[in-house]
Amino acid sequence: MSFLEVKNLHVEVEDKKILNGLTLSVEKGQVAAIMGPNGSGKSTLAYVLAGKDNYKVTEGEVLLNGKNILDMAPDERAAKGVFLAFQYPVEVPGVATMTFLRTALNAQRKTRGEAEFSTPEFMKLVRDTAAHLGISQEMLRRAVNVGFSGGEKKRNEILQMAVLQPTLAVLDETDSGLDIDALKIVAEGVNRLRSPERSMVVITHYQRLLNFIVPDVVHVMAKGKVVKSGGKDLALELEAKGYAQFADEAA
Amino acid sequence: MNAEVRAIKTPAEQALGAAFAKARGTLPGKGTIAAMRADAFNQFDTRGLPHRRVEEWKYTDLRALMRDLYPLAPSPDPSARERAKNAGKLLGGVECRRLVFVDGAFVPDMSDLTSEPGIAIDTMANALGKGDPLVAAHVGRAFATDDVAVALNTALMSDGAVIRISAGATLRRPINLVFATGSDKPTSAFVRSLVVVEKGAKVTIIESHESGDAQVNAALELVVGDEAQVDYIKITQARALHVGSLLATVGARAHFNSFAFTSDAQLVRNQSFIRFAGEGTKAGIGGVSLLRGKDHVDTTLLIEHAAGHCESREQFRAVLDGESHGVFQGKIVVKQHAQKTDAKMMTRALLLSDQAEADNKPELEIFADDVVCGHGATAGALDPGLKFYLMSRGIHEKEAEALLVQAFIGETIEEIAHEGIREALMIVSLRWLGGRS
Numbered sequence: 001m002s003f004l005e006v007k008n009l010h011v012e013v014e015d016k017k018i019l020n021g022l023t024l025s026v027e028k029g030q031v032a033a034i035m036g037p038n039g040s041g042k043s044t045l046a047y048v049l050a051g052k053d054n055y056k057v058t059e060g061e062v063l064l065n066g067k068n069i070l071d072m073a074p075d076e077r078a079a080k081g082v083f084l085a086f087q088y089p090v091e092v093p094g095v096a097t098m099t100f101l102r103t104a105l106n107a108q109r110k111t112r113g114e115a116e117f118s119t120p121e122f123m124k125l126v127r128d129t130a131a132h133l134g135i136s137q138e139m140l141r142r143a144v145n146v147g148f149s150g151g152e153k154k155r156n157e158i159l160q161m162a163v164l165q166p167t168l169a170v171l172d173e174t175d176s177g178l179d180i181d182a183l184k185i186v187a188e189g190v191n192r193l194r195s196p197e198r199s200m201v202v203i204t205h206y207q208r209l210l211n212f213i214v215p216d217v218v219h220v221m222a223k224g225k226v227v228k229s230g231g232k233d234l235a236l237e238l239e240a241k242g243y244a245q246f247a248d249e250a251a
Numbered sequence: 252m253n254a255e256v257r258a259i260k261t262p263a264e265q266a267l268g269a270a271f272a273k274a275r276g277t278l279p280g281k282g283t284i285a286a287m288r289a290d291a292f293n294q295f296d297t298r299g300l301p302h303r304r305v306e307e308w309k310y311t312d313l314r315a316l317m318r319d320l321y322p323l324a325p326s327p328d329p330s331a332r333e334r335a336k337n338a339g340k341l342l343g344g345v346e347c348r349r350l351v352f353v354d355g356a357f358v359p360d361m362s363d364l365t366s367e368p369g370i371a372i373d374t375m376a377n378a379l380g381k382g383d384p385l386v387a388a389h390v391g392r393a394f395a396t397d398d399v400a401v402a403l404n405t406a407l408m409s410d411g412a413v414i415r416i417s418a419g420a421t422l423r424r425p426i427n428l429v430f431a432t433g434s435d436k437p438t439s440a441f442v443r444s445l446v447v448v449e450k451g452a453k454v455t456i457i458e459s460h461e462s463g464d465a466q467v468n469a470a471l472e473l474v475v476g477d478e479a480q481v482d483y484i485k486i487t488q489a490r491a492l493h494v495g496s497l498l499a500t501v502g503a504r505a506h507f508n509s510f511a512f513t514s515d516a517q518l519v520r521n522q523s524f525i526r527f528a529g530e531g532t533k534a535g536i537g538g539v540s541l542l543r544g545k546d547h548v549d550t551t552l553l554i555e556h557a558a559g560h561c562e563s564r565e566q567f568r569a570v571l572d573g574e575s576h577g578v579f580q581g582k583i584v585v586k587q588h589a590q591k592t593d594a595k596m597m598t599r600a601l602l603l604s605d606q607a608e609a610d611n612k613p614e615l616e617i618f619a620d621d622v623v624c625g626h627g628a629t630a631g632a633l634d635p636g637l638k639f640y641l642m643s644r645g646i647h648e649k650e651a652e653a654l655l656v657q658a659f660i661g662e663t664i665e666e667i668a669h670e671g672i673r674e675a676l677m678i679v680s681l682r683w684l685g686g687r688s
Contacts, residue, residue, distance in 0.1 A: 050643045053635060078645035090640040094658025100644070103654065108645035143658075160644060 001066055003028040003199045004168055009060035011041075011048055011224075018044040020224030021060070026168075029196040033210055033235060034203045036221035037243040042203045043087060045221075046172040049201075050084035051077050064168060078104075079111035081167030085157040085174050092144035097156070100144045101126060101163050108164065129162040133189050151182035158189035169193070170201045175209035187212030207239040222246040264299050266320035270439075271406055274323060278409060280379035287391055291405035294397060301399050310578040310610045311520050311549040313400070317492060321466045323407075324354035324438035331433030332358055338431035338461060341486065341679060345671035347425040347457065353433040354465070355440025356410050369420025369452065375411035375443050385415060389445055393472035394498035394524040396553075401496050404470040408443035411471075414456075418449035418476070425455035425482075425669060428471075432463035437491070439466035450476040450502070455669055459486045460493055470496040477502035477529055482668055486676075487513040487521060495521045503529025503558070510667050511538035512676050513548050514683050522551040527561040527589075537566040539660045539676075541683045542575035542607070549578035554596075556589040559619070565596035565626075568663045570656055571607035572687060580612040581626070587618040594622070600630040601659055603652070603687075653684040 002025035011019035018041045026032045036042050048055050049062065051074035061068050069077050092100065106116045117125070130140060133155045145153050154174055161169055171190065175183055190213050194200070202213055210218075210232065218234040219226045220243075227246050228234065260268070271292050278288065300317060301308035327335070335353040338361070350372065351361035357374040364372060378386040391405060412428050430442060448454055458471055467489065475481045479502065487493055493516065501507045511521050525536065540548045554563060569577040579598045600609035611628035633655050641651035660680055667673045 050639075052639055052643075073648065074639060074642035075645050075647050075651075078643055084643050086640070090636055092637055092640065092655075092658065094661050095654055100641075100654075103650065104641075104644035104646050107647060107650060111645065111647075164644065 002026060003065060004201070005063040006045075007061050007063070009048070009062065010058045011044055012056045012058055013044065013054060018224055019048070022221070022225045024219060024226055026199045026201060028199055030217065031194065031200045031202060031213065031215045033215035033218045034201060034221055035205070035207070035218060035235060035238055037246075038205065040221040041224040042221055043172055046084055046170050046201075046203055049168075049170050050074055050082060075107065076111070078164070078166075079108045083161050083164055083166030083169045085154075085161060085169065085171040087173040087176060089145050089153040089157050091146045093146050095144050097140045097142060097144050098126065101160065104160070105163055126159075126163060129159055132192065133159055134185055135159055150177040151179070154178060154182070154186050155189065158186055162189065162193060167197060168199050168201070170203070172203045173205060174202070175204055175206065183209065184212060207235040210235045220246060260299065261314055263317045263320050264314070267403065268296065270320060270323055274407065278407065279376045280382075282382070283387065284379055284382075284390075288406045291402040294402040295399050295406060298399055307398070307551065307580070310576075310580070311547065313494075313520070316518060316547070317466070321437040321439040324356070324434055324440045324465070326356050327353040327358065327433045331435075332361065333433075334435065335361075335431040335433035339427060339429040339459060341459065341461070342427060342457065342672065342675050345425065345669070345675060347427040349427045349429055350412050351429045351431065352410065352442060353431055354438055355430070355442050355467070357412070367422070369417045370422060371415045371417075373413040375413055375445065376409060378413045379408075383413065385447060386413060386445060389447060389472060389474055390443070393474055393500050394526055396498070396524055398496065398522070400468060400494045400520070400522070401470055401498070404441050404443055404468045404496065407441035407468070408470070409441055411442040411444035412446070413444065414446045416446075416448045416452040416454050419451045421453040422455070425457050425672070427457040427459060430458070430460045430462070430467065430469060432461070432465045434465070437464045437466075440468070442467065442469045444471045446471065447474045448476055448479045448481050451478045452476065453480040455482040455484070457484045457486065457672065460489060460495070462489045462491065462493060464491050466492040468494045470498060473497065473499040475499065475501040475505050475507050478504045480506040481508070483507075483509045484667065484672055485509075485511045485521065487511070487519055488515045489519055490515070490517055492517070493519045495519070497523040497525070499523070499525045500528050501525065501532055501534065504531040505529070507532065507534040508666070508668065509534075509536045511550065512679070513538070513550075514541040514679060516540075516542070516546055516548050518547045520549040520551065522553075524553045526555040526557050527563065528557050530558045530560045532561045534561070534563040535566070535666055536563060537663050537666055538568075539663050539680070540569040540577060541660075541680060542569065542577050543572040543683075543687075544575060545573065546575040548575075550580070551578070552581040554581070554583045554594070556583070556585045556592040556594060559588065559590040559592060561589070562593040563595075565594070566663055566666065567598040568660055569600045569609060570603065570660060571600060571609055572603040574604070574606040576607070577609045579610070579628070580614075582614040582616065583624060583626070585615075585617040585619050585622050585624060590619050590621045592619060592622040592624065594624045596626040598628045599659075601656065602630060602632050603656070649687065653681075653687070656684055657681065
């Protein structure tokens with residue numbers, strides 16, 4: 001059995017059907033890219049995996065390591081290893097980044113019945129990771145994402161991912177709004193986290209990101225389901241031909 | 252029925268009349284003070300308790316809410332003092348000069364009366380009784396108002412603190428006026444304090460109310476001299492009824508900060524009347540209220556810019572859970588000659604439950620033509636997007652809410668200059684939040 005199995009998933013948002021029988025498997029340690037045109041349901045898939053409200057699953061199931069996670073609250077899923085790197089990371093005024101990271105990590109560990117990290121241990125982990133991502137100590141003291149540039153927000157997502165060490169990381173358009181230098185820093189951060197123990201779902205509209213985060217497989221979504229799967233070359237083919245070919249296939 | 256004609260007094264109004272008739276012979280102060288009491292009582296007697304048709308009391312209908320008057324508190328006996336022994340504990344970790352009042356009466360052996368240069372302390376009962384000139388000069392004058400709650404306080408004021416900080420003095424320790432309940436029966440108390448801070452003096456004053464099943468009407472008159480620097484913090488925790496009035500006049504080039512923290516409050520009305528009477532003063536007026544259950548907390552402000560070139564920032568936040576009801580009324584008046592006034596008021600209410608209600612009423616009344624003034628008000632639930640973001644990182648729902656509420660009020664509590672007080676209030680807030688889960 002695959003690490004993540006999405007079976008025949010039907011999802012509505014405000015009575016509008018967005019996912020339409022989506023089926024997808026991601027193996028342990030695999031990096032799967034999901035590509036597709038705007039409105040194909042890529043971000044909906046990301047939110048449904050993370051457990052956002054207002055996404056009504058009408059049919060199907062999502063199994064993580066064999067267990068259905070659809071009835072779990074977002075924090076329970078996080079403790080089970082699910083992590084969503086947001087397309088638009090939220091600003092959290094008044095909550096310092098350090099406090100946020102420590103609260104999150106310890107909450108997850110507590111849920112899993114693990115001991116809390118000691119403060120020095122935790123500080124070292126965060127500092128080392130932040131240094132790789134070019135995140136300054138000053139940024140860590142600031143409120144989460146408040147006053148951060150678009151690139152800083154995306155790097156902060158990767159920092160959180162590195163600290164929380166998920167087993168399933170979903171990256172929702174992590175490349176959007178990034179210039180090439182910022183994209184490289186973020187991609188390097190992600191690549192450092194590649195591991196046989198960690199599966200990744202990399203959602204993107206453009207092939208560009210996949211030059212830096214090279215996927216093991218590529219799935220194409222259109223109209224709420226996966227319409228084609230292949231190797232990393234599929235991304236190049238899409239770049240050349242565009243998504244128009246799938247508009248008909250899914251219809 | 253005609254709403255304007257009031258032939259029938261409520262039981263509470265009748266009881267207040269009877270209490271005044273009985274106590275007036277023994278209340279401290281003769282001559283002009285006794286006359287002032289009689290005048291004030293007449294104001295009340297003519298108008299009755301404020302009710303919803305009185306605009307300033309629109310959301311806190313005291314006539315309906317105050318069913319009866321508890322008997323006036325007797326002097327605290329040893330067992331009452333014993334019950335109040337933890338008074339002021341909330342700020343136990345903060346080094347300050349504590350002056351303790353139990354059931355409205357000063358208790359010297361629970362208070363710190365050590366002498367210190369620059370400060371003179373007396374009790375209101377004593378000062379009124381002996382015709383103290385400081386009291387004669389200031390009582391009823393810091394901010395003249397026809398508010399009925401203030402009039403009742405003037406009529407029935409029994410004790411309180413009278414403090415004078417000499418010109419140029421800097422007091423290292425905050426002064427904490429602690430008003431606590433000791434009686435094991437329901438009682439009422441009318442306390443009145445006067446604090447005069449002379450030119451250039453610096454002081455932090457904390458007024459703490461920790462009342463049990465008591466009705467407290469507390470007024471504090473504050474005179475801030477030119478170039479003085481005063482931080483005033485009011486902490487209200489009241490199991491029954493608390494009506495508090497700050498009556499302040501602030502001189503020129505002064506720094507004045509006021510902060511009101513209210514939690515665990517069944518029925519509280521805290522009203523501040525503040526006049527900027529001299530040019531070039533900077534002021535920060537703020538507060539945080541935490542409400543749950545059926546708590547009702549009304550914060551009402553009247554800020555009067557009577558002199559030009561003053562800057563005031565009003566910043567209030569309320570967190571409402573359960574079926575609580577929060578009220579914020581803030582009125583900034585800029586007099587015609589108060590040019591170059593810079594005043595900004597912001598009030599935000601955070602509703603944690605569908606049954607909670609927040610009423611915000613900001614008002615500006617501007618007679619000068621060269622000013623910068625603004626106000627804003629918001630009321631809403633916790634941002635679901637923020638909550639989801641926190642939960643998606645593994646933080647439990649209640650903890651995520653607590654973190655967001657903490658951040659919401661923390662931004663305002665941060666404005667308090669004194670670190671120890673800031674921390675103590677954050678601890679109280681965290682305990683309050685902890686009580687939710």
